[in-house]
Amino acid sequence: MAEVKLYGWWSSPFTHRIEVALKLKGVEYEFISEDVRNKSPSLLKYNPVLKKIPVLVHNGKPICESLVILEYIDETWEVGPSLLPKDPYERAMVRFWAKLLDEKCFPAMRNAFLSIGEEQEKAKEESTELLKFLEGTLSGNKFFGGDTIGMVDIVANFISYWFIIVQELAGLQVLTKEKFPKLCEWMDEYLNSDIIRENLPHKDKLTAIYQARFLDAAAANAAVAGGGGSPK
Amino acid sequence: MAEVKLYGWWSSPFTHRIEVALKLKGVEYEFISEDVRNKSPSLLKYNPVLKKIPVLVHNGKPICESLVILEYIDETWEVGPSLLPKDPYERAMVRFWAKLLDEKCFPAMRNAFLSIGEEQEKAKEESTELLKFLEGTLSGNKFFGGDTIGMVDIVANFISYWFIIVQELAGLQVLTKEKFPKLCEWMDEYLNSDIIRENLPHKDKLTAIYQARFLDAAAANAAVAGGGGSPK
Numbered sequence: 001m002a003e004v005k006l007y008g009w010w011s012s013p014f015t016h017r018i019e020v021a022l023k024l025k026g027v028e029y030e031f032i033s034e035d036v037r038n039k040s041p042s043l044l045k046y047n048p049v050l051k052k053i054p055v056l057v058h059n060g061k062p063i064c065e066s067l068v069i070l071e072y073i074d075e076t077w078e079v080g081p082s083l084l085p086k087d088p089y090e091r092a093m094v095r096f097w098a099k100l101l102d103e104k105c106f107p108a109m110r111n112a113f114l115s116i117g118e119e120q121e122k123a124k125e126e127s128t129e130l131l132k133f134l135e136g137t138l139s140g141n142k143f144f145g146g147d148t149i150g151m152v153d154i155v156a157n158f159i160s161y162w163f164i165i166v167q168e169l170a171g172l173q174v175l176t177k178e179k180f181p182k183l184c185e186w187m188d189e190y191l192n193s194d195i196i197r198e199n200l201p202h203k204d205k206l207t208a209i210y211q212a213r214f215l216d217a218a219a220a221n222a223a224v225a226g227g228g229g230s231p232k
Numbered sequence: 233m234a235e236v237k238l239y240g241w242w243s244s245p246f247t248h249r250i251e252v253a254l255k256l257k258g259v260e261y262e263f264i265s266e267d268v269r270n271k272s273p274s275l276l277k278y279n280p281v282l283k284k285i286p287v288l289v290h291n292g293k294p295i296c297e298s299l300v301i302l303e304y305i306d307e308t309w310e311v312g313p314s315l316l317p318k319d320p321y322e323r324a325m326v327r328f329w330a331k332l333l334d335e336k337c338f339p340a341m342r343n344a345f346l347s348i349g350e351e352q353e354k355a356k357e358e359s360t361e362l363l364k365f366l367e368g369t370l371s372g373n374k375f376f377g378g379d380t381i382g383m384v385d386i387v388a389n390f391i392s393y394w395f396i397i398v399q400e401l402a403g404l405q406v407l408t409k410e411k412f413p414k415l416c417e418w419m420d421e422y423l424n425s426d427i428i429r430e431n432l433p434h435k436d437k438l439t440a441i442y443q444a445r446f447l448d449a450a451a452a453n454a455a456v457a458g459g460g461g462s463p464k
Contacts, residue, residue, distance in 0.1 A: 049332060049365050061321055068327045075320035088307035089293055095300045100281060103335075133281050 004029040007043050008054040009036055011201055011209050013158040014066040015054040020154050021073045023195050025080035067098050070151050083151040097137065097144065098155045105130045106158060112174055113166040113210075114217040116225075127174050131159075131183060138182040142189050153190055160187040161200060166210050236261035239275050240286040241268055243433055243441055245390040246298040247286040252386050253305045255427050257312035299330050302383055315383040329369065329376065330387045337362045338390060344406055345398040345442075346449040348457070359406050363391075363415060370414040374421050385422055392419040393432060398442050 006022070006029050008015030022029050034043050034053050046055045046062035056063045056072070063072050074083040084091050108130060111123030134156070137144065144152035159175070164187070167174060177184045190196055238254070238261050240247030254261050266275050266285050278287045278294035288295045288304065295304050306315040316323050340362060343355030366388070369376065376384035391407070396419070399406060409416045422428055 049336075049362075058321075063321070063324045063328070065328055065331060068324050068331065071327065072320055072324040075323065088304055089290075089295070091307065092295045092300050092304040095303060096295070096297055099297060099300065104281075130281075 002027075003057075003059055005032055005057040006030070006054060007032045007034050007040075007046065007057070009034055011206055012053060013162050016157055016199075016201065017066045017154050018054045018056060018069050018073070019199060020157070020196060021070050021083060023199060024083070024149065025073060025077045027073070027077050067102065067155065070098075070154065074151070081148050083145075083154065085145075085150070093137075094145075094151050097134075097152045100130070100133075101152070101155050101159075105134070105156075109159070109163050109174075112172060113163075113170050113214070116218075116221045124172065124174055128179070131175060131180055134159075135180050135183050138186055143186065149190065149193060149196070153186075159183070160190050162206070162210075165203065165207055166214070169207070169211055169214050235289075235291055237264055237289040238262070238286060239264045239266050239272075239278065239289070241266055243438055244285060245394050248389055248431075248433065249298045249386050250286045250288060250301050250305070251431060252389070252428060253302050253315060255431060256315070256381065257305060257309045259305070259309050299334065299387065302330075302386065306383070313380050315377075315386065317377075317382070325369075326377075326383050329366075329384045332362070332365075333384070333387050333391075337366070337388075341391070341395050341406075344404060345395075345402050345446070348450075348453045356404065356406055360411070363407060363412055366391075367412050367415050370418055375418065381422065381425060381428070385418075391415070392422050394438070394442075397435065397439055398446070401439065401443055401446050 004022070004027055006015070006018055008018065008031065010033065019031070032040075032042070034040060036053065039051060043053065043055060044051055046057060047053075047064045050064060052064075054064075054066055054069065056069045058072075058076070063069050070083055084094050105127070108123050108126040112120060112127045115123055141147070143149050144156065163175060166172075175183065191200070236254070236259055238247070238250055240250065240263065242265065251263070264272075264274070266272060268285065271283060275285065275287060276283055278289060279285075279296045282296060284296075286296075286298055286301065288301045290304075290308070295301050302315055316326050337359070340355050340358040344352060344359045347355055373379070375381050376388065395407060398404075407415065423432070
């Protein structure tokens with residue numbers, strides 16, 4: 001039997017992508033919890049270049065980077081639902097959106113949460129622009145993957161769950177039903193799908209973590225604004 | 233017959249990747265030169281999100297982002313050499329290195345060329361670290377793709393050709409035969425392969441462009457160092 005290990009951290013949306021993909025495919029795996037502030041020798045051995053989670057280790061061979069891992073899972077375990085479509089053009093669209101979500105949406109939405117003043121306004125505007133493009137791609141479909149959950153739905157998990165939590169913490173009005181009705185419908189569908197709902201990190205625990213991060217960032221921002229140097 | 237158009241710019245390594253892939257596959261295409269300072273309505277229509285080159289338009293359907301386009305080409309035109317291997321694990325390795333080249337190596341090597349002082353030293357160190365990992369993956373193979381040119385070789389074009397030019401301009405000693413014998417052998421093999429050699433942008437023209445960019449950056453750095461604000 002194949003040995004599948006996932007090195008990750010429970011609150012990371014990047015780790016969570018891999019968990020969801022493995023569960024959708026019905027692949028059994030061992031979860032190895034990695035303290036990102038004190039990385040294990042195994043993690044450093046398996047991901048010497050980037051030294052970060054998630055890492056999937058399949059029969060001793062490591063695969064790093066969540067988008068790379070998702071495609072690996074889809075190509076390796078052909079049982080269960082496909083994460084990517086078969087058509088080359090549709091596959092290219094999935095790869096384009098997955099890349100955009102990671103390289104543009106994630107940093108913009110993190111900045112909308114953690115920055116202040118002009119930088120925050122810019123990040124909110126950029127997030128809104130990007131979400132408009134995303135909203136446009138749903139066009140009547142239940143999921144980004146059509147009738148079933150696909151790679152873009154999984155990659156966009158930080159929007160459907162993590163961002164909603166931090167948006168509330170920071171009192172933002174970026175992603176609302178009024179502005180993004182289709183995205184909000186998609187979130188409901190996604191979060192209420194069996195495998196997703198059963199495996200989400202606990203909301204209260206996640207809220208506590210991001211509340212602490214928000215307060216740290218606010219203290220750092222206040223110290224910079226007041227010229228007070230690093231916060232104690 | 234399929235209509236294939238490539239929106240790009242002759243001196244861009246990202247555009248060049250797509251040209252090389254299409255030529256390796258024997259796909260005929262029309263090259264549409266895009267002035268990046270004055271983008272055409274077609275480019276903005278085909279890539280409304282990122283508004284940048286290269287864009288491949290196949291029978292009227294646009295594909296953006298060079299890594300996404302390369303995989304599309306490989307999956308669409310199965311004739312000619314494969315850009316990615318068939319084995320899922322080897323494919324994952326190709327995707328990992330391609331991503332790393334774009335997200336880590338390219339910015340570090342650009343900064344090693346264009347920045348000064350402490351920032352430049354840091355960029356040179358980071359470039360050297362990353363190149364060591366790359367050197368390690370060659371392990372006796374002629375190309376990153378094994379015996380034939382593959383996606384990683386094509387994506388790494390900015391190292392084999394563009395960086396060598398800018399390294400000389402800036403008087404850097406980052407990528408040398410002494411430090412990276414295997415990478416230098418790979419560069420020779422790659423640049424002397426028929427299709428690559430015949431399609432490289434002209435060295436003198438490229439040097440002139442990057443010399444101008446280097447002088448602009450030097451003037452901007454000097455102005456910042458001298459507290460003189462933006463250069464005139």
